[in-house]
Amino acid sequence: METAEVVRALAYLGGSIAMGFGAIGAGIGEGYAAHQACAGTARQPAVSSPIQRTMLIGQAMAESASIFALIVAMMLILVVDPSGSTFVQGVAFIGAGIAVGFGAIGGGIGCGFPAGSACQGVARRPEGQNQVTTMMLIAQGVSQGPSVLSFVIALLLMYRAYESSDLVTMAAVLGAGISVGVGAIGCGIGSGYAGGDACTGVGRWPASRGAVMRTMLVGQAVSQSTSIYALLIALLMIFVA
């Protein structure tokens, strides 16, 4: 059994981890958005068209982290060439799959909350739909931050040239993937929850938009601080350990 064959096997495994876990968050988040859209449409059938448009925009944003996972999975399964790689490269593929796969969970679920609240807000006050949609997009953009960082770390793990192929480096790349991937879950969900309540508030009381946006951004920034710690640990492990 050659090293290149083992590395290719690990690349396939990493790709399947990436897409398998990466599909969880977007499914849950987009379903939640659709649930709220249905509730809003049931309450106000005349406004069904703006509600559906808001729902689709919000769902598209929630999908983006899973698209990152799909890209990494395709790269690992179809594009990566393991000939001449060392064994540590294979473990790095697993780490990359964990990073982007788990990292997509939080972003997907988190982006569902603002989308759902925006749909309910449009149902309640259709004339405020532009403001609510803007707040939703900002909240979703911030919620996706940790997932984007996980995607970057996954690419780094996949394409870094490793000098030594020993057990310590293998544990380091695996630990880096777990740190940044799992670490993005809670921060994505929390930031999304904050954005969801902010969209509810703007939907109900549009005059408070400025103050709500400031509070939301401060709250989301603090919520994402632990994902920055996780990114720091991952970078330390890739470059220093």
Next chain:
Amino acid sequence: MEITGADLIRAAALLGAGIAMGFGAIGPGVGEGYAAGRACEGVARSPENSGLLTRTMLVGQAVSESTGIYSLVIALLLIFVVK
């Protein structure tokens, strides 16, 4: 591949650092986001109280962050201090 005892210890420490910081970031993230959400709704309801609400939110989030800091300390200890 030769695996010495020292290698195994270092490898386990690095893997443990990743697990510590990775899973340790879940709880504070969700909790702080929950606090920020209620603060946003409160600010929407009464924007004149935004200063008070933001302060309360930040104090609550700082306490919620404490376990995340513990995870960071453990992860840094495992990477740099443990032999």
